[in-house]
Amino acid sequence: MAGANPTPSEYIQHHLTNLTFGMHPENGLSFAHGAKEASEMGFWAIHVDTLGWSLFLGFIFIFLFRKAAKSVTEGVPGGLQNFVEILVEFVDKNVKDSFHGNSKLIAPLALTIFCWIFLMNLMDLVPVDFVPTLFMMAGVDYMKIVPTTDVNATLGMSLSVFFLIIFYSIKIKGVGGFVGELTLQPFGKKLIPFNFVLEGIGLIAKPISLALRLFGNLYAGELIFILIAIMPFWIQWALSVPWAIFHILVITLQAFIFMMLTIVYLSMACEDH
């Protein structure tokens, strides 16, 4: 579809297509050429760009924080250490405020979620054509650089949180307590099936809402950047710049919300009724 002069819909379609690698029924194990082939690969395919960029950004996060942690001083902190300390303090404060259980996992988890999602969201501020054009020159047709605009990435993270919720529920309350929580509220023993449907939906809704909120916000933001990009080039800045400035807030807020909700969900899982 990468024609000489793509129509607007082709342009948008192109920018919303991941670099997909998988088993195509006709072409075998290969990269998909276009959204149609990608969908024909079905479930057993991977978005190489989503995985690659999220891993890359994750490594940046690890590298930076590791560097700061290794050269940590007790005296006046330098630039990087100061920055890292501010983040760690911020996350730690939020965890202490919201999570009353006793777990060594929650604070590092929250820090990782916040920083990683923030970095992935940050890619949204890079102009939509810069990196794809570079990859195009290198012969790669599709490149979506914002992993959080891929529902696979956000759902993957929220599923991890979901498993942690179940793990902690069972660990703190026992299997019986967890099952009881799912079946005996809010209407008591006579309406166990009804209770189970209600509580089950409540439980399933947690990871789904967590994933879709982040995905929706970032996907919409990216889409608007793409829409701005098909306007005449001399007017783009008038819309693109305010939207980008607004997006500074959105990406931070979305990372924060994901982190806070994770803490709150795990806190709820750890609370004994």
Place this chain on the structure above:
Amino acid sequence: MNLNLTILGQAISFAIFVWFCMKYVWPPVMAAMQARQKKIADGLDAASRAQRDLELAKEQAGKQLREGKEQAALILEQANKRANQIVDEAKENARSEGARLLAAAQAEIEQEVNRAKEELRAQVSTLALKGAEQVLNASIDEKAHAELVEKLAAEL
């Protein structure tokens, strides 16, 4: 897809956005970080200053204690010395008083002895005179022999 003016539009937007961040987003963040750094530096400074003050105060207290002890020892020593002095003085006084008393008593005794001698001498002269009177059985002109008698009495 090929390169067209879109990428130029995005470059312009990005440049403006970067400029905006440099101008309005970066400085407050940096200011906050610097404020934090300064706060930490000040806190550490204050802590080390307090530590130094504490050490100084400890040293001062030790010095004062030592001085006090020295002073007390000095005073004690002086008091001891003074006491010894007083005792010595008292002894000296007693000794001299004793000597004085002894001397006085001796003088008195001597005086008494002299007086007794004098008296004795007078009585002896009288006795001698009487004896001589009786021996000579004649009255002797007292006035004529007074000189002789005096000489005799003085020889006694």
